Amino acid sequence: MIERLTHHHLTWIDVLDPTAEEIREVMAEADIPLSFTDDLTSMTPRTETYWEKGAIKTTLDFPIVKRTDINHPHEVKFIATKNYLVTIRFEDIQSLDQFKKDFEVVTLLKRAGAKATGGHLLCTLVMRMYKALDSKLDYLAGILQDIDAGLFDEREKEMVFDISRAGQRLTAFRQALGAHDNALNDLYTNIAKAFAKSYQPDVLKINEQYLHLIRRVDRQRQTLAELREANNALLTTKQNEIMKTLTIVAFTTFPLTLFASIFGMNSVNMPIIGHSLDFWIILSAMLVVSVGFFAYFKYKRWM
Structure with missing residues (x-):
């Protein structure tokens, strides 16, 4: 399914679970380089960034927290050209759908004296999706608080399973994000080649948000390790008694x-x-x- 949003000269084409025919249609419309199209109809098990003059493509996997299939993150392929941003995904993503509602009021698109391009929109959307991950970490932080409360509520046995499930979610979150490191480094280098060096500060801000998420999930994993150790100590004490x-x-x-x-x-x-x-x-x-x-x-x- 193809959805288009246009603001002045700039068009965002969002493609959900594309067919080969839809990819050909978008390629012709957005003038996408042929080298970018080899994996657009299926998910790929890697994050990466490619570029050609006037165009850049990056693939990122965004972690899932609340659903059961946490080991299958949301994959989004971003392709930016001068007047187009193309996003290709294979399932609904809440943060991306929310961005559609704000498309025409994104501050970047109304900057005085600056002509927005697909590269600007790419940076804005990726930043928005990274910021949305903070709310997912808020959800995980709430789970850790519940586990902490349960430790001293005579529920040590139940907490063993809760701790395991929380650890599984944090590990999947960290693994999905960890793969972004090289893609973002390549994005910083290659966006200057594809468009101009003036785009690099926006990528640096994205990287700062990415590092913030990495630090936060690592702190939560450390907290969970301490909770697991405390729960094991309580279980051992009770068993000894x-x-x-x-x-x-x-x-x-x-x-x-x-x-x-x-x-x-x-x-x-x-x-x-x-x-x-x-x-x-x-x-x-x-x-x-x-x-x-x-x-x-x-x-x-x-x-």
């Missing part, structure tokens, strides 16, 4: 069981057995032994 309780119970009941077994032996000359108070004597002895064990455990502070 359970084992200690079971050991005390076993240590207390074993002598009593042995005591009862001895007096249950079928022997002719069994002491106490046959006495008028034999049952109460044996029961009292077992009670004294039990109280003695518990008193000893209390004294040693094992209970």
Whole structure:
């Protein structure tokens, strides 16, 4: 599906899940170099930037957070020429759809004395999509806060799964963003060759936002590691308490069981057995032994 938005001389062509026929139509309209078209109808497992005089193409994968298929990020191919920006994607992307609503009021397009090009629009859109990733990290930060609260709410077992899921999301986010490094470096170098050096400050701002995201996701991963360590410590402490309780119970009941077994032996000359108070004597002895064990455990502070 092809959607066009035009402002004065500048046209943005947004293509969703394109067919070969649609790519040929856009190529002719936007004067896209033939070397840019070899992968436009399918997703590619890499981020990269290419350029020719008057045109530049960059492919970026944007991480997914809330959906279950977090290991399949949103891929967007950006192609900028003098009067066109072409974006090619394969599924709906909220930040890109939001940009459509703001297309005509983007400050860049109304700069006095500056004639906007597809390169300007490319930089503006990429910056907008990077800023949208901040809200995704806000969502992950909320998950970390919930995990932190759950650690001390007697929910250590549940937190093991929550921590694993959060770690999976942060790892996928970091991997998707990590691949942008070379593409942005190439964009900084090649946009000057494709258009002019005056575009490079805009790319530097994009790179600053990218580094901000990298630092933020790394901090969240560090926080998650600390939460995992704290949860493991709480689980270990609880398991140790359970084992200690079971050991005390076993240590207390074993002598009593042995005591009862001895007096249950079928022997002719069994002491106490046959006495008028034999049952109460044996029961009292077992009670004294039990109280003695518990008193000893209390004294040693094992209970």
